[in-house]
Amino acid sequence: AQRVTQPEKLLSVFKGAPVELKCNYSYSGSPELFWYVQYSRQRLQLLLRHISRESIKGFTADLNKGETSFHLKKPFAQEEDSAMYYCALLNNAGNMLTFGGGTRLMVKP
Amino acid sequence: NAGVMQNPRHLVRRRGQEARLRCSPMKGHSHVYWYRQLPEEGLKFMVYLQKENIIDESGMPKERFSAEFPKEGPSILRIQQVVRGDSAAYFCASSPPAALTSGNTIYFGEGSWLTVV
Numbered sequence: 319a320q321r322v323t324q325p326e327k328l329l330s331v332f333k334g335a336p337v338e339l340k341c342n343y344s345y346s347g348s349p350e351l352f353w354y355v356q357y358s359r360q361r362l363q364l365l366l367r368h369i370s371r372e373s374i375k376g377f378t379a380d381l382n383k384g385e386t387s388f389h390l391k392k393p394f395a396q397e398e399d400s401a402m403y404y405c406a407l408l409n410n411a412g413n414m415l416t417f418g419g420g421t422r423l424m425v426k427p
Numbered sequence: 428n429a430g431v432m433q434n435p436r437h438l439v440r441r442r443g444q445e446a447r448l449r450c451s452p453m454k455g456h457s458h459v460y461w462y463r464q465l466p467e468e469g470l471k472f473m474v475y476l477q478k479e480n481i482i483d484e485s486g487m488p489k490e491r492f493s494a495e496f497p498k499e500g501p502s503i504l505r506i507q508q509v510v511r512g513d514s515a516a517y518f519c520a521s522s523p524p525a526a527l528t529s530g531n532t533i534y535f536g537e538g539s540w541l542t543v544v
Contacts, residue, residue, distance in 0.1 A: 363535070418469060
């Protein structure tokens, strides 16, 4: 069975501080992982996917197969980054995402 | 393209009533997913449907919950005899027929907030 774990429900940092949102997964195949962001009471939006190796809004995430992790990082947090962040894993068939429990990021001024 | 449309955005029901949540996928999308977000919790998969077909309902409670995606019209998530514990945000998402691994992605609606009083 595939599973995604986000160990922190809440992460609070000051503006300008580095941010790391943790994500660990368990999966028997070759994983495909995503980060989604949900701003207050809005729809979830795709932030980034590991296969594209892109940086969006200053966020990056590296897949570490040895540690089965896909942590989301940003060197300098901004207040507008405050949101709920979900890590997600795509299943073998490529048609369903399993989400972690989410981490609420609060960036204080 | 209007995106994934959900309605109603907010719904209040008394215990024992029925709740019906509707989802119109993006144009060209034939796959629909329903997720539930309980207060202060993460997103939980409920059901995955294609037109006239339930593909995976492993996340659906066995009783009172049902989902359909008819040939014509929106997908419907139906909750019968609602209880207070059903209060949550229900998110619908859609994706095109091709697999997500081919570069496609899943798009979410803005959610329907159900409150049971």
